[in-house]
Amino acid sequence: MSAAILRLGPLSVRVYRRPLVVGTALLIALATLAAFTLTTGDYPATVSDVLRTIFGQGPPGLELVVNRFRLPRLLVAIGAGAALGAAGAVFQSVSRNPLGSPDVIGFTTGSATGAVFALLVFRDSQASVAVGAVVGGLAAAVIVYLLAYRRGVQGFRLILIGIGVSSILASVNSYLLTRASSQEARLAQLWLLGSVNGRTWQQVTPLWISLAVLVPLVLLAGRRMSLLEMGDATAQSLGISPERTRLSLVVVGVALTAVATAAAGPIGFIALAAPQVASRLTRTGGPGILPATLTGAVLLTAADLLGQRAIPDFQLPVGLATGAVGGVYLMWLLAAQWRATR
Numbered sequence: 001m002s003a004a005i006l007r008l009g010p011l012s013v014r015v016y017r018r019p020l021v022v023g024t025a026l027l028i029a030l031a032t033l034a035a036f037t038l039t040t041g042d043y044p045a046t047v048s049d050v051l052r053t054i055f056g057q058g059p060p061g062l063e064l065v066v067n068r069f070r071l072p073r074l075l076v077a078i079g080a081g082a083a084l085g086a087a088g089a090v091f092q093s094v095s096r097n098p099l100g101s102p103d104v105i106g107f108t109t110g111s112a113t114g115a116v117f118a119l120l121v122f123r124d125s126q127a128s129v130a131v132g133a134v135v136g137g138l139a140a141a142v143i144v145y146l147l148a149y150r151r152g153v154q155g156f157r158l159i160l161i162g163i164g165v166s167s168i169l170a171s172v173n174s175y176l177l178t179r180a181s182s183q184e185a186r187l188a189q190l191w192l193l194g195s196v197n198g199r200t201w202q203q204v205t206p207l208w209i210s211l212a213v214l215v216p217l218v219l220l221a222g223r224r225m226s227l228l229e230m231g232d233a234t235a236q237s238l239g240i241s242p243e244r245t246r247l248s249l250v251v252v253g254v255a256l257t258a259v260a261t262a263a264a265g266p267i268g269f270i271a272l273a274a275p276q277v278a279s280r281l282t283r284t285g286g287p288g289i290l291p292a293t294l295t296g297a298v299l300l301t302a303a304d305l306l307g308q309r310a311i312p313d314f315q316l317p318v319g320l321a322t323g324a325v326g327g328v329y330l331m332w333l334l335a336a337q338w339r340a341t342r
Contacts, residue, residue, distance in 0.1 A: 019282040019291060026294040030078065033301045037074050038066060041308070068200075076199040076263050077304045077318070078297045079207040081270055083260035085278070085296020086218050088271030089289050090253035093225045094246055095158050101272035102137075102257040105162025108268070109169040110140020111261035116173055116188050120180045126202050129191075130262035137258035140165060141250055194265035194319020196304055203263045210259040217252050218289050225249065225289075267319045270296050270303075 038050045043065045052058045053066045091100040114136020122128035148158045177185045278291035307316035
């Protein structure tokens with residue numbers, strides 16, 4: 001693959017042309033989706049009107065619509081999609097398997113369990129739901145990691161045990177709903193669908209602060225992730241501790257999954273599909289963290305826009321939209337894996 005060398009004084013950076021072109025195209029697609037989301041709906045507007053509104057110079061009616069409803073919803077969709085895309089790239093790299101996704105191996109379900117428990121106990125407190133999602137996701141990760149550990153963690157064992165733990169946690173979620181009042185169960189069930197509708201700046205701020213911390217950590221670990229994909233023996237011979245690196249990556253990946261779940265609920269298949277789509281677009285090996293992050297943001301923003309516009313006078317939760325499309329993708333992926341092993 002052709003590459004260009006960028007020199008900044010004593011530093012030099014190798015930039016591959018195709019990933020750069022793909023990344024630019026993804027940013028343009030994301031900007032286009034964002035503009036369409038902010039300018040269409042019951043209160044149509046132009047891009048210039050929206051920009052003036054964001055900077056405090058727009059008409060009063062549009063200022064309420066954009067700053068209170070549309071912009072927080074858009075930022076949560078972009079942030080949650082980016083977090084899930086990065087988390088999917090981490091887990092697929094760690095497990096060395098395209099099925100290694102946090103929603104497949106139980107970490108998303110664990111975050112949902114913690115959030116539902118907090119939702120039922122603390123009566124819809126946003127802070128408690130966020131904390132519950134983080135604690136639940138980390139607890140699920142610890143359980144899966146310990147059960148999968150046998151002189152190291154193998155990818156297939158991590159996935160199989162994660163699927164089992166995910167099923168158990170889904171049953172726990174159902175049990176929690178049966179113990180709640182009808183109003184509490186309704187709120188929890190709506191949250192479990194996964195949606196960015198009605199999101200406010202209370203979800204936007206912690207989500208983007210978390211992304212500002214976690215995504216650079218994953219990018220810095222990109223070289224170690226590439227070495228891990230070569231096998232533990234090769235990574236160790238190059239000075240990398242496989243288990244320590246794998247454990248630190250799992251912690252960061254779970255944190256990304258948890259903050260996305262806390263902000264938007266358990267949204268499936270973005271973490272599964274984004275790294276695979278990004279890999280096919282860039283045609284590169286390795287984890288591809290940045291392309292997967294951008295792809296996740298584009299996919300979730302597009303899915304939410306589809307949910308808003310697909311059915312007139314009705315907004316489909318984004319979790320249902322991604323689940324419907326993602327189910328088809330998962331069947332195709334399983335069929336492709338089966339054909340490859342024959």
